[in-house]
Amino acid sequence: MQKFYSKLTVILLILSFIYVIYISYINVFNIFVGAVVSVNSDGQLEIEDVVDFTDSYYAGVRKGDIILEVNGNKEPTKEVRRGYLANVKSLVVDRHGDEIEIENVSLLSQENLFIYLIPIIFYSISLFCIFMILKINKARKKESAYILALFLLAVAVAYVSSGGSGKGEYISGFIVISTMTCVPPLYMHFMYQYLKELGTVIISWRVLLCLYAVPFINIVLEILFKDMVLAAFNLLSFFALAFITIIITLRAAKKLKGTEIGNVLSAFALILISSFSPFMLFFIIPYLFHKYFISPYILASFALLIPFFLVYQFMTNKLYNVDFFLGRIKYYSLLAITPTIVVVVIFDFIQKPSANFYTMKFTIITYILMLTVFYFKEIIDFRFRLKRFSEKHNYQDSVFKFTQLIREASSLHQVLYHLKYTILEVLVVNKAFVLEVKADGQVEEIDESTEESKLWKKYVDQFQELLGEVGKIIALDKGFMMKIGERGGHSFVICCLSNLRTPKLSRDEISWLKTLAFYTSVSLENVVKIEELMEHLDDLKQREANPAWLKKIMFAMEEKQRSDLARDLHDSVLQDLISLKRQSEMFLTNFQNNQCPTSIENSLISWNDQMSKVIQTTRETCHELRPQLLYDLGLVKAISKLTSQIQEEAPFHIRLNTTRFDKELDIDIDSQLNIYRIVQELLSNALKHSKATQVLVMLICIKDQVVLHYEDDGVGFDASHLDQHTMSMGLSGIRERVKALNGKLQIHTAPEKGLKVKIEMEL
Numbered sequence: 107m108q109k110f111y112s113k114l115t116v117i118l119l120i121l122s123f124i125y126v127i128y129i130s131y132i133n134v135f136n137i138f139v140g141a142v143v144s145v146n147s148d149g150q151l152e153i154e155d156v157v158d159f160t161d162s163y164y165a166g167v168r169k170g171d172i173i174l175e176v177n178g179n180k181e182p183t184k185e186v187r188r189g190y191l192a193n194v195k196s197l198v199v200d201r202h203g204d205e206i207e208i209e210n211v212s213l214l215s216q217e218n219l220f221i222y223l224i225p226i227i228f229y230s231i232s233l234f235c236i237f238m239i240l241k242i243n244k245a246r247k248k249e250s251a252y253i254l255a256l257f258l259l260a261v262a263v264a265y266v267s268s269g270g271s272g273k274g275e276y277i278s279g280f281i282v283i284s285t286m287t288c289v290p291p292l293y294m295h296f297m298y299q300y301l302k303e304l305g306t307v308i309i310s311w312r313v314l315l316c317l318y319a320v321p322f323i324n325i326v327l328e329i330l331f332k333d334m335v336l337a338a339f340n341l342l343s344f345f346a347l348a349f350i351t352i353i354i355t356l357r358a359a360k361k362l363k364g365t366e367i368g369n370v371l372s373a374f375a376l377i378l379i380s381s382f383s384p385f386m387l388f389f390i391i392p393y394l395f396h397k398y399f400i401s402p403y404i405l406a407s408f409a410l411l412i413p414f415f416l417v418y419q420f421m422t423n424k425l426y427n428v429d430f431f432l433g434r435i436k437y438y439s440l441l442a443i444t445p446t447i448v449v450v451v452i453f454d455f456i457q458k459p460s461a462n463f464y465t466m467k468f469t470i471i472t473y474i475l476m477l478t479v480f481y482f483k484e485i486i487d488f489r490f491r492l493k494r495f496s497e498k499h500n501y502q503d504s505v506f507k508f509t510q511l512i513r514e515a516s517s518l519h520q521v522l523y524h525l526k527y528t529i530l531e532v533l534v535v536n537k538a539f540v541l542e543v544k545a546d547g548q549v550e551e552i553d554e555s556t557e558e559s560k561l562w563k564k565y566v567d568q569f570q571e572l573l574g575e576v577g578k579i580i581a582l583d584k585g586f587m588m589k590i591g592e593r594g595g596h597s598f599v600i601c602c603l604s605n606l607r608t609p610k611l612s613r614d615e616i617s618w619l620k621t622l623a624f625y626t627s628v629s630l631e632n633v634v635k636i637e638e639l640m641e642h643l644d645d646l647k648q649r650e651a652n653p654a655w656l657k658k659i660m661f662a663m664e665e666k667q668r669s670d671l672a673r674d675l676h677d678s679v680l681q682d683l684i685s686l687k688r689q690s691e692m693f694l695t696n697f698q699n700n701q702c703p704t705s706i707e708n709s710l711i712s713w714n715d716q717m718s719k720v721i722q723t724t725r726e727t728c729h730e731l732r733p734q735l736l737y738d739l740g741l742v743k744a745i746s747k748l749t750s751q752i753q754e755e756a757p758f759h760i761r762l763n764t765t766r767f768d769k770e771l772d773i774d775i776d777s778q779l780n781i782y783r784i785v786q787e788l789l790s791n792a793l794k795h796s797k798a799t800q801v802l803v804m805l806i807c808i809k810d811q812v813v814l815h816y817e818d819d820g821v822g823f824d825a826s827h828l829d830q831h832t833m834s835m836g837l838s839g840i841r842e843r844v845k846a847l848n849g850k851l852q853i854h855t856a857p858e859k860g861l862k863v864k865i866e867m868e869l
Contacts, residue, residue, distance in 0.1 A: 111252030118256065119236070122263050125281065126229055129270045133222045143173065153199075166208050171199040221269040221403050225262075228410055232262035250300040257292040260285045261409050268406060280328060283340050287324050290347035291317035294354065297374055306367045308358040320347055341390045348382045377415045384408045388470075400467060442476035449476075501618040504532045508622060512629045518637070521629045522552060525590065525600065525622060533615065535585055535602040537561065543569050545595035552598075562601040572599055576627045577620035583607060590623045591630040598630065687717045733782060741778045742767060742805070745785050749803065752789050758798045758818070760789070767805045773812070777867070780843045781805075781814060787840050788816045788863060796820025796861065816863040822855040 142155040151173040174180065175198035197208040236255040243251035264285035270278030295314055301307065320343050327339070355378060359371035385405040450469050511524040526538040539562045540552045549566055565582060572578055572589045579588045585603035592598065611619070691714060736744035742764045749762045773781075785803060792801050798820030806813045837853070840863075844851045849867035 108247065108249055108252065111249060111256075115236075115240070115252050115255050115259075118259055119233075122229075122259055125263065125277075126226070126266055129222070129266055129278070130226070132270065146172075166206070167197065167199070168201065171201050171206075174198045174200055174205065224403075224407055225266040225269055228265050228407075229262040231410070232258045248299075248303055250296055250303055253292065253296040253299050257289070257296050258412070260288050260292050261412055264289060265406055265409060269403065280325065283324050283328050284321055287321035287340065287343050287347060288318075290344070290351040291321065293378070294351050297355070297371075301367060301370070304367060304370075306362070308371075309354060313354075317347060317350070338394060341393060345386055345390045348378070348386060352378050352382070373415070377411055381408050381411050400470075438477050438480040441480055442473055446473040446476050500532060501614060504528055505618065505621055505625075509625060512625065515629065515633065516636075518630060518633050519552065521626060521633055522590075522598070522600075525626050528622065529600070529602055529619075532618075533602065535604045537603045539601045539603075540590075541569070541599045541601060543573070543597045543599055561603055565601065569599060573597055577623040579611070579616060579619060581610060586611060586619075588619055588623055591627040593630065593634050598626075684721060687714065687721060733779075736778060736782055737775070741773070741781060744778075744782055745803070745805065748782070748786060749789065752793060756789075756793050756801075758792065758796075758801050760801045760803065763802070763804045766807060767812075768807045777847055780847055781812070781867075784814065784840050784843055784865065785816075791837075792818050792820065798860065810868060812867045814863075814865040814867075817860065819860045822857055822859045822861050824857055825853070825855055 142153070143151055144154050146152040153167060153169055153171040153173065156167050156169055175196075177196055199206050199208060236258055239251050239255050239258075264282055267278040267281040267285060271282045291314065294309065294317055298307070298309055298314060324340050324343055352375060355371055355375040359368055359375055362368035362371060385402065385408065388400045389402045389405050446469065449472050450465065453468065454465055508524060508528045511528075512521050515521045515524060522540045526540055529535065530538055541562065542550050542552055544550070547570065549569055551562070565587065568580055568582075568587065571580055572587060574589065576589055576591060579586055582601075582603070584605075584607055585601070587599055587601045590598050590600050733744050733748070735747050745764070746762060749760050753760050788803070789801070792798055796818050798818035800819050802815070802817040804813075804815040806815065841851055844865055844867075847867045849865055852862075852864040854862040854864075
């Protein structure tokens with residue numbers, strides 16, 4: 107089925123391109139039609155009727171005109187084709203005894219804007235969208251993509267051919283009928299296939315076939331009976347198809363409300379109503395009563411919404427929040443009524459228009475403009491909320507802007523600076539002073555830099571009233587004071603003053619100030635703690651000593667790196683090695699069956715044994731880097747597994763005693779990991795340096811303590827040279843881990859007397 111849609115799309119694209127070139131030829135060379143002519147009883151060529159909104163209509167040709175010349179030819183009957191004027195660049199007509207020269211509508215005229223230029227632009231945009239859809243669909247291979255392409259092509263060709271039909275061009279009449287009435291069925295077909303690919307079916311094939319039958323019936327009737335009644339029938343057919351499509355979509359959206367598919371259907375219904383309803387309401391219905399007052403070509407331009415929306419949906423599989431969008435549209439629809447009425451009343455009072463339906467058209471256009479301005483103002487305000495020229499009384503966006511600024515603040519002075527100038531931008535105050543009120547009542551200004559600093563001093567007596575909760579506000583005769591934070595026994599206060607007496611703060615202003623005070627207080631606490639931490643770290647750096655909490659963080663970071671490395675080794679190198687080993691085993695089996703030379707077989711066996719050792723080593727390395735057993739079964743099981751692994755290669759005997767260790771003891775995973783690493787390091791040292799025959803490891807619980815005891819009968823070393831051996835034997839890492847656990851480390855050793863290590867850790 108995809109091949110059929112693909113070939114059909116290509117064929118129709120080529121045909122549409124040829125047709126657009128033909129329509130362009132008619133427009134570029136000033137050829138227009140649209141005036142129905144006949145030879146009257148006096149043998150003169152007379153205008154019987156002029157089709158509205160055609161080139162003849164806009165050029166000024168009217169019913170009853172007697173045609174004297176066509177393009178300078180005084181035998182105008184030669185330019186008559188099937189009762190219409192064709193190939194006309196200029197006319198000379200007799201209207202009630204007056205000779206009138208009429209020039210054809212130029213290509214770039216206002217009249218041609220919606221008849222030819224915008225449709226051609228629309229067609230070009232649709233072609234680009236179709237190209238992007240088909241390009242993306244090379245990977246997705248979805249039938250809905252081809253149907254969407256056909257739908258866009260039908261809309262574009264219908265719009266272009268409507269202009270050709272309006273000019274009286276014969277072929278365009280059939281094309282506009284077939285494509286316009288095919289638009290709703292194709293839309294429904296695309297939605298049917300698209301939702302089917304998402305696992306949802308909302309209509310049956312029978313409904314689609316019935317919808318497709320309508321365009322076929324219209325074309326047959328157009329061929330057999332061509333008159334004005336049939337034109338109304340074609341418009342009614344489109345109206346009915348579009349209305350049915352909208353109803354089906356709305357019912358399905360209501361049925362699936364609250365689901366992802368329901369949101370998609372709501373968006374489909376929205377774009378259908380936005381694109382088709384102007385044409386249906388302001389042209390088709392008035393046309394049936396011969397009272398239409400807006401050009402159908404202008405109303406058809408709303409179809410531009412369709413390609414942008416559908417291509418966005420297909421290419422991204424994302425939708426805007428439709429419920430939120432509709433809510434805002436409702437709000438702004440109500441908001442736009444008042445200014446529209448005011449503008450229309452004033453305009454009518456000044457201009458006093460006399461044209462039919464002028465006020466109604468002006469009202470509709472004004473209302474749409476007001477609605478658009480209100481909606482896009484909100485979008486622009488949101489996009490540029492950090493770059494406003496003025497923030498006066500703009501409370502909501504100024505809070506957002508303030509939070510973005512203090513995010514980047516790294517010092518107390520920066521936070522207070524941003525607060526001060528945010529208040530100055532929004533409220534009607536001229537000066538702001540940030541003050542620190544100490545526990546003894548003394549007040550100092552932060553960043554004192556001007557002579558105006560003395561202005562706040564006459565309110566010193568009232569500062570004590572602010573020593574309560576953060577956000578407390580006291581009104582002054584020319585401003586206000588507010589508490590914005592505290593540190594220890596000190597409070598931070600901002601005093602805002604104006605040159606004149608200021609009115610009382612409103613409820614919105616008080617709420618806004620308290621919100622700023624809350625954010626400022628939190629930021630001050632964070633900044634102060636960061637500053638204290640940096641000072642503490644600088645002090646530790648000078649003393650060359652690391653506290654337990656810092657060591658714990660460093661070991662946690664180290665364990666994370668170990669874990670990541672173990673995972674990478676297991677998922678990459680180890681898997682590749684296992685795969686190579688399996689290939690070598692299969693290769694070796696095939697060689698043995700074919701009786702390969704002994705030397706090659708021995709080499710393969712050696713190669714296979716070496717890979718087995720590498721795989722085992724890699725697995726042990728992964729386990730050492732991240733002891734999964736510790737996370738799954740606990741500390742005791744993990745240490746037991748560790749001792750068993752080392753025992754396999756160690757020349758000494760290892761005794762492990764954990765009988766007096768409470769397995770249910772609540773020890774956090776970081777502490778368990780540190781204990782495991784200490785045992786691992788001790789056994790590793792024994793294997794490398796001790797030359798022992800017996801090693802004892804005991805893990806004991808004594809009241810609120812965990813005691814780790816290690817002992818071996820190895821060569822030991824001189825206790826007086828403990829610091830030297832600390833680095834060479836890995837004891838420095840053990841000492842650092844013990845500090846991280848807030849524990850105590852005791853080491854007893856002597857040459858040829860073995861090594862004893864006792865570690866005590868408080869729970």
